[in-house]
Amino acid sequence: MIIEARGVSRSYGSTPALREANLSVAAGEVVAIMGPSGSGKSTLLHCLAGIFTPDSGEVWFDGRRLDTLDDGRRSELRRTAFGFVFQFGQLVPELTAADNVMLPLLLGRTRRKHAQRRAAEWLERLELADLGGRRTGELSGGQAQRVAIARALVTRPRVVFADEPTGALDTLTGEHVMDLLVGLAREEGATVIVVTHDARVAACADREVVVRDGRVSDPYTIGAVR
Amino acid sequence: MTVPLALLGLLEREPSHGYDLKRDYDTIFGRGRPLPFGQVYSTLGRLARDGKVTGQSEPGDGPDRKRYAITPLGRQEVATWLAEPVAAEPYLQTVLFTKVVLALMLGRDAAGYLDAQRATHMRRMRELAEIKRGGPLTDALLADHAMFHLEADLRWIDVTQARLGALAEVVRAS
Numbered sequence: 185m186i187i188e189a190r191g192v193s194r195s196y197g198s199t200p201a202l203r204e205a206n207l208s209v210a211a212g213e214v215v216a217i218m219g220p221s222g223s224g225k226s227t228l229l230h231c232l233a234g235i236f237t238p239d240s241g242e243v244w245f246d247g248r249r250l251d252t253l254d255d256g257r258r259s260e261l262r263r264t265a266f267g268f269v270f271q272f273g274q275l276v277p278e279l280t281a282a283d284n285v286m287l288p289l290l291l292g293r294t295r296r297k298h299a300q301r302r303a304a305e306w307l308e309r310l311e312l313a314d315l316g317g318r319r320t321g322e323l324s325g326g327q328a329q330r331v332a333i334a335r336a337l338v339t340r341p342r343v344v345f346a347d348e349p350t351g352a353l354d355t356l357t358g359e360h361v362m363d364l365l366v367g368l369a370r371e372e373g374a375t376v377i378v379v380t381h382d383a384r385v386a387a388c389a390d391r392e393v394v395v396r397d398g399r400v401s402d403p404y405t406i407g408a409v410r
Numbered sequence: 411m412t413v414p415l416a417l418l419g420l421l422e423r424e425p426s427h428g429y430d431l432k433r434d435y436d437t438i439f440g441r442g443r444p445l446p447f448g449q450v451y452s453t454l455g456r457l458a459r460d461g462k463v464t465g466q467s468e469p470g471d472g473p474d475r476k477r478y479a480i481t482p483l484g485r486q487e488v489a490t491w492l493a494e495p496v497a498a499e500p501y502l503q504t505v506l507f508t509k510v511v512l513a514l515m516l517g518r519d520a521a522g523y524l525d526a527q528r529a530t531h532m533r534r535m536r537e538l539a540e541i542k543r544g545g546p547l548t549d550a551l552l553a554d555h556a557m558f559h560l561e562a563d564l565r566w567i568d569v570t571q572a573r574l575g576a577l578a579e580v581v582r583a584s
Binding site: 220363383384386387388389392394396401 | 525528531532535536538539543557560561564565568571572
């Protein structure tokens with residue numbers, strides 16, 4: 185397993201968001217986390233990615249305990265081993281598409297020239313070669329999400345975390361974005377964990393799990409047992 | 411109902427022999443459910459009887475072949491059919507609904523059934539997504555149609571799952 189949540193619980197004040205949630209994801213797997221709004225699926229993603237620390241339980245990444253690392257080391261891991269795609273891209277609107285893609289490389293002290301070349305390669309793979317000089321605030325939703333995918337993959341992460349990556353897009357654009365995200369991640373051998381309420385997005389994954397009331401259930405196990 | 415009209419439509423495009431008509435139908439509309447030859451010829455026979463197509467014999471060395479052509483009446487039928495929207499069916503009494511209500515009524519595991527049904531639907535969604543990725547646009551559009559219907563079921567499954575407690579009270583009280 186590349187990443188695992190073992191009995192993870194997390195509350196917001198007195199409201200429990202996750203209750204002893206378990207999830208194991210194999211290397212190279214594409215897994216969709218589904219569930220109704222407020223079920224805890226985004227909290228689970230944030231715990232797996234080391235953005236949130238669980239109140240109890242353990243998170244393991246590649247044989248190492250992630251939740252007990254200090255902030256600095258978790259932050260370094262997020263920069264070097266993980267990539268992120270969020271619903272609204274969370275790009276820097278004042279920067280160009282190419283600058284946004286370069287950003288994680290520059291933060292990791294890659295030389296500017298090399299970072300520029302890598303960003304250009306990734307923009308081309310995402311069919312954005314002509315838009316590298318455009319400010320991301322001027323891009324369409326689909327174009328911005330493709331920039332976000334390039335930014336997520338440019339560091340060659342082991343795991344890509346995507347939270348409702350097509351939530352703000354129409355069906356066709358969303359489908360195209362998912363095809364690119366999953367296709368390119370597979371080419372790179374990266375694992376993808378995607379939170380979505382959209383069954384069409386989940387259909388791009390190898391399997392899905394459902395989070396309900398903070399608990400994770402694997403529908404295939406349930407179906408097989410019952 | 412759609413087979414005679416699909417054949418009429420193909421004949422409006424160009425006159426054709428029964429064999430070619432079957433081949434075109436199977437390629438465009440069949441999708442793994444080829445039309446039996448018997449059905450092609452019996453349908454063409456009925457359409458000819460009703461004055462919607464004509465069949466012109468073409469004698470040759472082999473068996474007698476008929477070349478079918480659409481008539482003005484047939485053309486009119488195609489035009490009318492294409493202009494008519496299909497009834498938006500309410501789908502109120504689905505098998506899913508019946509199973510959930512019966513499970514609650516009998517104290518069985520309705521939530522478990524919904525989970526299993528969800529998994530089955532998602533498995534089919536993945537197969538259809540694969541068809542879309544590898545196939546031509548016509549296959550992708552058919553897969554899309556199926557996926558949107560499955561998606562509607564999945565949304566219903568999720569909403570029902572969330573309301574199962576309330577539904578159980580209603581069912582047991584009735």
